[in-house]
Amino acid sequence: MIPLSWYLIVAAIIFCIGLYGALARRNAIGVLMGIELMLNAVNINLIAFWRYITPEVLTGQVFALFVITVAAAEAAIGLALIISIFRNRETVTVEDLDMMKW
Amino acid sequence: MEGLIRLVPLIPAIPLLSFAVIAIYLRRYHKLSSYVAVAAIFISWLLSMVIVLSAVAQMPHFAEEPAVHLTLLRVPTGGTSLDIGVQIDPLTVALLFMVPTVCLMIFIYSTGYMHGDPRYSRFFAYISLFTTGMLGLVVADNLLLLFICWEVMGLCSYLLIGFWFEKPSAMWAGLKAFITTRIGDVLLMLGMVLLYTQTGALRFETVFAGVERLAETNPTLMYVTALLVFGGAVGKSAQFPLHVWLPDAMEGPTPVSALIHAATMVAAGVFLVARMFPIFVVLSGMPALAWVAAIGAFTAFFASTIAIAQDDIKRVLAYSTISQLGYMIMALGLGGFVAAVFHLITHAFFKALLFLGSGSVIHGVGTNDMMEMGGLRKKMPYTFWTFLIGMLALAGVPPLAGFWSKDEILAVAFEQNMLIWVMGTLAAFITAFYMTRQVFLTFMGQPRNEEIHAHESPPAMYVPLIILAIGAVLIGLLGVPAELPVLGPLLGNNPFHHFLAEQFSQWHYVHLPHVGFNALVMLISVVMAGGGIALGYLVYGRKPLQAGQRDPLERMGAVWTLLRNKYYIDEIYRATIIRGTILLADLFFKFDQGVIDFIVNLIGKLTERWSYVSGLFDTYVIDGIVNGVGRVTSAVGQELRYIQTGRVQNYLVIVVISVVLLMGVFLYM
Numbered sequence: 001m002i003p004l005s006w007y008l009i010v011a012a013i014i015f016c017i018g019l020y021g022a023l024a025r026r027n028a029i030g031v032l033m034g035i036e037l038m039l040n041a042v043n044i045n046l047i048a049f050w051r052y053i054t055p056e057v058l059t060g061q062v063f064a065l066f067v068i069t070v071a072a073a074e075a076a077i078g079l080a081l082i083i084s085i086f087r088n089r090e091t092v093t094v095e096d097l098d099m100m101k102w
Numbered sequence: 103m104e105g106l107i108r109l110v111p112l113i114p115a116i117p118l119l120s121f122a123v124i125a126i127y128l129r130r131y132h133k134l135s136s137y138v139a140v141a142a143i144f145i146s147w148l149l150s151m152v153i154v155l156s157a158v159a160q161m162p163h164f165a166e167e168p169a170v171h172l173t174l175l176r177v178p179t180g181g182t183s184l185d186i187g188v189q190i191d192p193l194t195v196a197l198l199f200m201v202p203t204v205c206l207m208i209f210i211y212s213t214g215y216m217h218g219d220p221r222y223s224r225f226f227a228y229i230s231l232f233t234t235g236m237l238g239l240v241v242a243d244n245l246l247l248l249f250i251c252w253e254v255m256g257l258c259s260y261l262l263i264g265f266w267f268e269k270p271s272a273m274w275a276g277l278k279a280f281i282t283t284r285i286g287d288v289l290l291m292l293g294m295v296l297l298y299t300q301t302g303a304l305r306f307e308t309v310f311a312g313v314e315r316l317a318e319t320n321p322t323l324m325y326v327t328a329l330l331v332f333g334g335a336v337g338k339s340a341q342f343p344l345h346v347w348l349p350d351a352m353e354g355p356t357p358v359s360a361l362i363h364a365a366t367m368v369a370a371g372v373f374l375v376a377r378m379f380p381i382f383v384v385l386s387g388m389p390a391l392a393w394v395a396a397i398g399a400f401t402a403f404f405a406s407t408i409a410i411a412q413d414d415i416k417r418v419l420a421y422s423t424i425s426q427l428g429y430m431i432m433a434l435g436l437g438g439f440v441a442a443v444f445h446l447i448t449h450a451f452f453k454a455l456l457f458l459g460s461g462s463v464i465h466g467v468g469t470n471d472m473m474e475m476g477g478l479r480k481k482m483p484y485t486f487w488t489f490l491i492g493m494l495a496l497a498g499v500p501p502l503a504g505f506w507s508k509d510e511i512l513a514v515a516f517e518q519n520m521l522i523w524v525m526g527t528l529a530a531f532i533t534a535f536y537m538t539r540q541v542f543l544t545f546m547g548q549p550r551n552e553e554i555h556a557h558e559s560p561p562a563m564y565v566p567l568i569i570l571a572i573g574a575v576l577i578g579l580l581g582v583p584a585e586l587p588v589l590g591p592l593l594g595n596n597p598f599h600h601f602l603a604e605q606f607s608q609w610h611y612v613h614l615p616h617v618g619f620n621a622l623v624m625l626i627s628v629v630m631a632g633g634g635i636a637l638g639y640l641v642y643g644r645k646p647l648q649a650g651q652r653d654p655l656e657r658m659g660a661v662w663t664l665l666r667n668k669y670y671i672d673e674i675y676r677a678t679i680i681r682g683t684i685l686l687a688d689l690f691f692k693f694d695q696g697v698i699d700f701i702v703n704l705i706g707k708l709t710e711r712w713s714y715v716s717g718l719f720d721t722y723v724i725d726g727i728v729n730g731v732g733r734v735t736s737a738v739g740q741e742l743r744y745i746q747t748g749r750v751q752n753y754l755v756i757v758v759i760s761v762v763l764l765m766g767v768f769l770y771m
Binding site for chain 1: 758
C-alpha cells in the first residue's frame with residue numbers, strides 16, 4: 001500500500017504550486033486558479049488523513065465535500081468580480097488594481 | 103395647689119398676649135391699647151391673688167410642703183430632657199402678691215401720665231412685655247426660663263429707658279443700661295452653664311440637690327459658680343461696680359422708672375439671689391455669701407451718700423433705690439433671707455409710690471430739677487400727702503412699711519457683723535436726711551420759679567398713689583417681730599416670717615439664722631430715722647430755700663463736689679474701662695489692618711504668583727506632553743502608511759511570511 005507520506009508530499013507540492021501562482025501571477029484569472037490549486041491540495045490532505053487515520057467516521061470526506069462546494073462558489077464569485085473589473089477598467093492585471101492604497 | 107398650678111402659666115401669658123395684640127393690631131388705637139394692657143394686667147392680678155389667697159388659706163401646711171410643679175415643655179437633650187415649667191412655693195407666692203399689684207397701679211397711672219404721647223400704644227406694648235418678663239421670672243421653676251425672662255426684661259429696659267429716643271441722652275441711657283446689665287447677664291449665663299454641666303439639671307430643686315455633691319468634690323468651682331450667679335444679680339440689681347446704669351435710667355418715662363425700680367428689673371436681681379440662696383450657703387464657711395454681704399453693705403452706704411447731693415428729683419430716688427437694693431443684698435449675704443424678701447416687697451410699694459409721686463410732680467411742673475420747684479404742697483395735695491407717706495416709709499419711721507423691714511435687716515446685721523450693721527445704720531440715717539431734703543425742696547416753702555404753674559394730676563394718676571400709700575402704710579404690719587410686746591402677738595406673730603422661713607427646709611445644708619427681736623437695734627433705728635429727719639428739717643425746713651439761693655450743703659466743699667459728681671465713678675469708668683475698651687478696639691483694628699490683612703493679602707499674592715507659575719507649567723510641560731504624543735502618533739502614522747500598498751498580492755505575501763514565521767515559532771519553541 002502507498003504510504004500516507006506520499007499523498008502528503010503530493011498535496012504539499014500542489015499547494016506550493018498554487019501559492020506560487022497566487023503570489024506571482026499578474027493575471028487575475030491565474031491568481032484565482034492558484035487559489036483553486038491550494039484548495040484542492042487541502043482536499044487531498046483531508047481525504048488521505050481520513051483514509052489512513054480515521055476510516056470509521058466520515059468527517060474527512062464530508063469536510064472535503066464542503067471545501068469543494070465552497071471552492072465552486074468562490075470561483076463563481078471570483079470570475080464575476082474579474083468580469084466586472086474588466087468591464088470597468090479594461091484590464092485584469094493585478095498590479096494595476098492598486099486604488100486602495102495610501 | 104395642685105389644681106391651681108394650672109392657672110400659674112396664665113399669669114405671665116396674659117400680658118404677653120396683650121403685648122402681641124397691641125403690637126400687631128392696635129398700634130393706631132391709643133385708647134383701646136391702654137385698656138387692653140390694663141385689662142390684661144388686671145386679669146393677671148386676679149389670678150395671682152387667687153394663688154396668694156389659697157396659699158395663705160393653706161398655711162401652715164403650704165409653707166412646709168415642697169414646691170408644686172407644672173411642666174409645660176419637655177426639651178429632649180440626648181439622654182435626658184430639659185423640663186421647662188412653673189412652680190409655686192412661698193417665695194413665688196410672696197412675689198406674686200407684690201409684682202402684679204404694683205404693676206397694675208403703674209399701668210393705671212401710665213394711662214394718665216403718658217396721655218398725648220405719640221407712641222402711646224407702643225408704650226403699653228413694651229410695659230406689658232416687661233411685666234411678662236418679671237412674672238415669668240417669678241413663676242419659673244428652672245434657670246433656663248428664668249434666664250429667658252431675665253433677658254426679656256433686659257431688652258424691655260433698653261426699649262423703655264430709651265423710649266423718648268429723640269433725646270440723645272435717653273438713647274445713650276438705654277444703651278448704657280443694656281450694656282452694663284449685659285456684663286452681669288454674661289456672668290449669670292456662665293454660672294448657669296457651670297451649674298448645668300456640674301449637676302446636669304437646670305430645675306432649681308435638682309440643682310440644689312446636686313450642688314451639695316459639687317461642694318464636696320470641687321469647692322473652688324462651687325465658689326466660682328456662686329460668684330458668677332451673684333454677678334448676674336449685681337448687674338440687674340445695680341450693685342456697686344455695675345450700679346451706673348440705674349441713675350441714667352431716669353431718662354425714661356417715670357412709670358418706667360417706677361416699674362424698673364420697684365416691681366420688676368432690679369427686684370429680679372435680688373429675687374435671683376433669694377431663689378438661688380442654697381448655692382451660696384452650700385460651701386462650708388460660706389465665702390460666696392461674704393462677698394454678697396460686703397457688696398450689699400457697701401452699696402447701701404455708698405449710694406445713699408450720693409443721693410444727698412443730687413438736684414434731679416428722680417435721681418435722688420434712683421440712688422435711694424440702689425441703696426435699698428444694697429440693703430436687700432446685704433441681708434441675703436448675712437443669711438437674712440426672710441428679711442431681704444420682706445424688704446423687697448415693702449420697698450416695692452413705697453418706691454413705686456415715690457416714683458409715681460415724683461412723676462406726678464414732673465407732670466405738674468414740667469421739670470425734674472428740685473431747685474426749680476418748692477411750694478407744691480398747696481397745689482398738689484394728693485401728690486404731697488402720698489409722697490410724704492412714701493418718704494416716711496423709706497426713711498424708716500414706725501409704723502410704716504420701711505421701718506419693719508429695714509429694722510429686721512439691721513437686727514440680722516447686728517447679730518452677724520457689727521461693721522455691716524454700722525454701715526447699714528449710717529445709711530438709714532442718710533436716707534432719712536436726703537428724703538427730708540427732697541420733700542422740703544419739692545413741696546415746702548415758696549415756688550422758686552414763677553413761670554411754673556403747677557397743677558394736680560388727673561385721678562388716673564393720684565388714685566394709684568393713694569392705693570400704694572395705703573400699701574406702704576399697712577404692708578409692714580405683716581412682718582412685725584413676734585417678740586415685740588403687744589403689737590407682735592396682736593398681728594399674728596410675724597405671719598410673713600412663718601410664710602417664708604420654711605422655703606429651704608428641704609435642704610438640710612441651708613441654715614437660716616434665727617433673729618429675734620432686738621429692742622436696742624430698733625431704738626437706734628428710730629433715733630437714726632428721727633435724727634435724719636431732724637437734720638433735714640434744720641438744714642432745709644427752718645429757712646426754706648428762696649429763688650436763686652444755693653444749696654446750704656455746698657458749704658461742705660470738696661465732699662459736696664465729690665458727692666455731686668457721684669464719686670466720679672462715671673468719669674473713672676470713662677477714663678479706664680471705656681477708654682481701655684476703645685484703645686483695645688483700636689489696637690485690634692490696627693492688628694487687623696497690619697497683621698491679619700497683611701497675611702491675607704500675602705496669601706492672595708502668593709496664590710496669584712503660584713498660579714502664574716502653575717500656568718506656565720501647564721502651558722509648556724503638560725501641553726507639551728499632550729502635543730508631543732499627538733505629533734509622535736502623527737509622524738509614526740505618516741511613515742507606516744506606505745505599508746498600505748493597495749496590492750492584494752503584497753498583503754498575501756505578508757500573510758504567508760507571517761504564517762511561516764508563526765509555524766516556526768510553534769515548531770521550535
